[in-house]
Amino acid sequence: RSPAKSLPGALWRMYLIQLSIHDDPQTAALLNERGRIELASSDPIVAGAPVPAGPEELVALVDTILRGAFTGDFAVALDRTAAFCRVQASGATHLADDYEATEPERSTALTSRAARLASFAEELATASRLWRRGELI
Numbered sequence: 781r782s783p784a785k786s787l788p789g790a791l792w793r794m795y796l797i798q799l800s801i802h803d804d805p806q807t808a809a810l811l812n813e814r815g816r817i818e819l820a821s822s823d824p825i826v827a828g829a830p831v832p833a834g835p836e837e838l839v840a841l842v843d844t845i846l847r848g849a850f851t852g853d854f855a856v857a858l859d860r861t862a863a864f865c866r867v868q869a870s871g872a873t874h875l876a877d878d879y880e881a882t883e884p885e886r887s888t889a890l891t892s893r894a895a896r897l898a899s900f901a902e903e904l905a906t907a908s909r910l911w912r913r914g915e916l917i
Contacts, residue, residue: 784903787916793900793907794846794861801842805835808868812838815871823870826863858908865901869894 782789801808812833816824824831829841845860876890910916 790907811871815867819870823863823866862901862904865897869897
């Protein structure tokens, strides 16, 4: 219940991303690959996933990012997690488009997932800026 613009809220969102990758690394790998291909930004590089990134590599990546939150620059961990969320959201959006005509329920689920990931990305990027200014409490 912590707001996104708070330290507990940012940590909770990062934990939820980690949990979602651990729960379904195959889907995460699929979304990552599709998002990496479709997204025209530096986000795949900032997130730091290997190319190609299989399920095991994504689990290792998300665990590394979260370890970085506690051993390195927290703002960098927030930025990397936000970038990862944008890549995943792009992948989910494009897969939703693929399934729209043949599997509308799956398309809807992927669209909802993309919206949630995009929201997390925005919130984590905001938290990073607040952390750098010393205002994330």
